[in-house]
Amino acid sequence: MSTDTPPLPVDDLELLQQANAGFERLKAEIGKVIIGQHESVRRIVAALFSQGHTLVIGVPGLAKTLLVKTLAQTLDWSFKRIQFTPDMMPADVTGMELLQEDTSGSRRMQFVPGPLFANVILADEINRTPPKTQSALLEAMQEYTVTSLGKPYVLPRPFIVFATQNPIEQEGTYPLPEAQLDRFMFSLWMDYPSAEEEEEIVIATTEDRTPMVNSVCTLDQVTAWQHLVRRIPVSRHVVKYAVSLARNTRPDQPDAIQYVRDFVAWGAGPRASQHMILAAKALAVLDGQPTVTAEHIREVAPLVLRHRVLPNYNASGEGITSAAIVKRILDEPLEPIYES
Secondary structure (H helix, E strand, O other): OOOOOOOOOOOOOHHHHHHHHHHHHHHHHHHHOOOOHHHHHHHHHHHOOOOEEEEEEEOOOOHHHHHHHHHHOEEEEOOEEEEEOOOOOOOHHHHHEEEOOOOOEEEEEEEOOOOOOOOOOEEEOOHOOHHHHHHHHHHHHHHHHEEEEEEEEOOOOEEEEEEOOOOOOOOOOOOOOOHHHHHOOEEEEOOOOHHHHHHHHHHOOOOOOOOOOOOOOOOOHHHHHHHHHHHHOOOHHHHHHHHHHEEEEEEOOOOHHHHHHHHHHEEOOHHHHHHHHHHHHHHHOOOOOOOOHHHHHHHHHHHHHHOOOOEHHHHHHHHHHHHHHHHHHHHOOOOOOOOO
C-alpha cells in the first residue's frame, strides 16, 4: 500500500476531487498489466464505486479474469476467486457446517465460511456450474447473507461479484436465469483489442518480466467514495430520461416503439432505472463532475439494459439481439425536454 495516501476530507467537493484522482491512480496501476480496454476499465471501476455486481462477457484471451484480478490487487480489500465447474456444489461456494472437536473433547457443528466471504469475488466461468450452485449466489448478491442449516451468516461489506462468461461455448454450460441476470448491474462485453494494442500485448506478455501492481486505495477511501456516489445530485430531467429508456423496452407499454412491440418478449424492470442512475452517478464521480448528465445515462444504458431485454421468437428468427434492440431504443429521441 502506498504510504503517501492523503487523509479523507470532510468536504464533499474535496472528496469528489480525491475520488477522481483515485480513479486516475487505479487506471495507471491497472494499465501496467492490461493494455488497452480503456472503456472496460472505466466501467468496471464505475461498478466498484457504485457497489454493483458485473457480468464480464468475452471470448477467451481478452483478459477478463486478469482485469478483475488486477483491479483487486490495486485495492486493499480481501479477494477470492471461484473457478466454477459442473461438479461444484452450493456448499463449495457458501461454506458448510462441519463437525468440530474443541479442546475439551466435546463435538459440535461449526460453520466453516466458503470463498464467498470476501470483499471482491471473481466468479470465473459462472455458466459452467449447474443452476443449484448458481442460485447459491442469489441470496449473497441481493441480501449480502448466506444461509446454512437455516441460520443466516452476514457477508463482509463492501461485497461485489465480478462474474466472467464465454459467449461462444454452449456445450456443458448452464445459461443464467433471468432472476440472477437481474442481480448484475452491468453486462460488460469486452471486445478485441486494436491491431496496435495487440502488438503491445504480444510484446509485453512474451518478455521475461512480471509487472508489479501496487495497492493504491484503502478500503476506507473507496468506501467513502461509494457513499459519495449516493450523495451526487441528479435532476428530475435525467431521472425521467433513465426511466423512459427502461420503460421503452417493455412491449406492453402504450408508448413503446413498434420495433420493441415486434421483437421483445419481456423488457427491463424498475431495477434497470435504479442501476442506470446509480451507475451514472459513479461515472460523474470518476469524471470529477458534481452532477449527472444525460450523456452519463447514455453511456451506462447499454450495460444495464441488454441483459434485461428478452428478444422474442421473431427476433431470434431474424438474428436480432438484445444489444441491437437497446441500440435502436437509444437512437430514438426519448430524452425529455429540460424544464427549469
